[in-house]
Amino acid sequence: MEPSSGSRGAGPAAAAVAAVLPAGGSGERLGGATPKQFCAVQGRPLVSYTVRAMERISWISDIIVVVSPENIETMKSIIEKYGHKRVTIVKGGVTRHRSIFNGLKVFAENEFSNQLLQKPEVVIIHDAVRPFVEEDILLKVVMAAKDHGAAGAIRPLVSTVVASAADGCLDHSLERARYRASEMPQAFLFNIIYEAYQQCTDYDLDYGTECLHLALKYCKTNAKLVEGTADLWKVTYKRDLYAAESIIKDNLSQQVCVVTNVKEDVTQVSLLLHESLKSQIKVEAGSIRLSKNDGYLQDIFSGQCYNFVCINDKKYEIEETRQLVDMLEQSNIPLLYPVVLISVHLDVSENTSCSIGMEELTRIKKFAREVKKKNILLYGLLIQ
Numbered sequence: 001m002e003p004s005s006g007s008r009g010a011g012p013a014a015a016a017v018a019a020v021l022p023a024g025g026s027g028e029r030l031g032g033a034t035p036k037q038f039c040a041v042q043g044r045p046l047v048s049y050t051v052r053a054m055e056r057i058s059w060i061s062d063i064i065v066v067v068s069p070e071n072i073e074t075m076k077s078i079i080e081k082y083g084h085k086r087v088t089i090v091k092g093g094v095t096r097h098r099s100i101f102n103g104l105k106v107f108a109e110n111e112f113s114n115q116l117l118q119k120p121e122v123v124i125i126h127d128a129v130r131p132f133v134e135e136d137i138l139l140k141v142v143m144a145a146k147d148h149g150a151a152g153a154i155r156p157l158v159s160t161v162v163a164s165a166a167d168g169c170l171d172h173s174l175e176r177a178r179y180r181a182s183e184m185p186q187a188f189l190f191n192i193i194y195e196a197y198q199q200c201t202d203y204d205l206d207y208g209t210e211c212l213h214l215a216l217k218y219c220k221t222n223a224k225l226v227e228g229t230a231d232l233w234k235v236t237y238k239r240d241l242y243a244a245e246s247i248i249k250d251n252l253s254q255q256v257c258v259v260t261n262v263k264e265d266v267t268q269v270s271l272l273l274h275e276s277l278k279s280q281i282k283v284e285a286g287s288i289r290l291s292k293n294d295g296y297l298q299d300i301f302s303g304q305c306y307n308f309v310c311i312n313d314k315k316y317e318i319e320e321t322r323q324l325v326d327m328l329e330q331s332n333i334p335l336l337y338p339v340v341l342i343s344v345h346l347d348v349s350e351n352t353s354c355s356i357g358m359e360e361l362t363r364i365k366k367f368a369r370e371v372k373k374k375n376i377l378l379y380g381l382l383i384q
Contacts, residue, residue: 011059012142018062018120018190019054020103023047023075023128024092036235037067037128038074041245042252042337046235047075048082049131049248054124055084057135062117065128066092066103088117097205097214100125101197108194119190122146125211126185132231132247138185144224145187150215152186153228180225183232186211192219252337255282256307259324273309306337311344318343318367321378325371339376346383 011017023037037047047065054063063086067075075089090106092099107119122142126133137153144151157176165171193211196218204214215221235244258273277283308328312320321343328339368378 011057012122012139012146015059015122015142015146016118016120017060017122017124017142018064018107018117019060019124019126020064020066020100021047021050021054021126021128022066022092022096022099022103024066024068024071024099025096025129035068035071036241038071038078039241041131041241042248044082045078046131046241046244047128048078048084050126050128050133051079051084051087052082053131053133054126055086057138060124060138061086061120063087064090064103064106066090066099068092093205095206097197097200097208097211100211101200101205104190104194104197107190121190122187123190123193124185124187125193127234129235130184130232131235131244132233133185134229134231137226137228137232138187140226141185141187144226145189148224149192149219149221150186150188150212150223151226152212152223153183153232154180154225155183155228155230155232157181182210182212183228184234185232186223188215188221192221195219196221249337252306255305256309257305258283258309258311260311273311306333307340309342309344311346313346318364322367325374325376325378328376329374337375340379341371341376342379342381344381344383 025035025037038045040046041049051063051065054060063084065075065087067089069091072089072091078084079087079089088106090103093102104123107117107123109116122145124138124142141151141153157179158181160173160176161179162173163171188211192215196214199218200208200214204217208214212223215223231247233240235241256277274283308324310321310324321341324341328341333339364380368380371378
């Protein structure tokens, strides 16, 4: 089984899809000098998690990250450090709508990109500070946009909305059951949302916040509203960073990467392990050659997986495990959080003896003690 470099979903058939991530906010409500999209969560900038969420989906062809001019070099360094692919950085405007418009222009106007990107049929707009978006909701809004021209995720209102009178007293309240909170992601036929932005007034660009409204106002496109999941919330305040960190930690404990060589017996064990685990946790599995040039393995590292099972068919040989440890060290993943590595030795010989010589056992224990100092917790397992 050879893994793909992104999502295994089929995606929207025959539709070119791109994503625009506005990331030009100043983080005023968060407080502090660092804009929230660049704040570190588990040692990694928040925007990197959002880019990674898009990057893992193979049917998204281009990811446009729109940042303020003073943060362009910061964003470039993030892309380089975490090995992000298919990403184009665009200089943002002074407001959210102006930044999104700049992001759309890279598909239509040469002055906004060194190389004009292929114009997509559908474009996703998603906040860079909403890192927990999943493929399922992205696919739903994209398919709805193909049918209706525009679509957006919504969630039930948590609190009742009230309006105050000029004297500061209650004027009226809205019936909460009739209204929904507009969330991200949103998706549009590119021609519709681009035409809407072209017709925008300066007032719209400077004070507006809702993209769906622009499609309705200027292109008479009624957006399809898609019920979203609870994890679409936006990191706005400092407390949200702590919540994001908790969710990421929980996600890390629910993901494992199974690394094997390409031999038939080992691959069969990998497939069986994948089948038995997939109902309980997220499993990245495949027949992978342990190589620094292995793009798929590097993608796993950039996704910050912290749990690995390394399977080989040499009874006491730990060379492949050592190689994986070296690659983990070079990725700097163990610097952020402890890595759990289970080294499985598959004995396919006809010898039924389960005895392990003291020399081999001592060697394995010594190696485990060495890597523990590097924040890697190594466990060994022999399967006959």
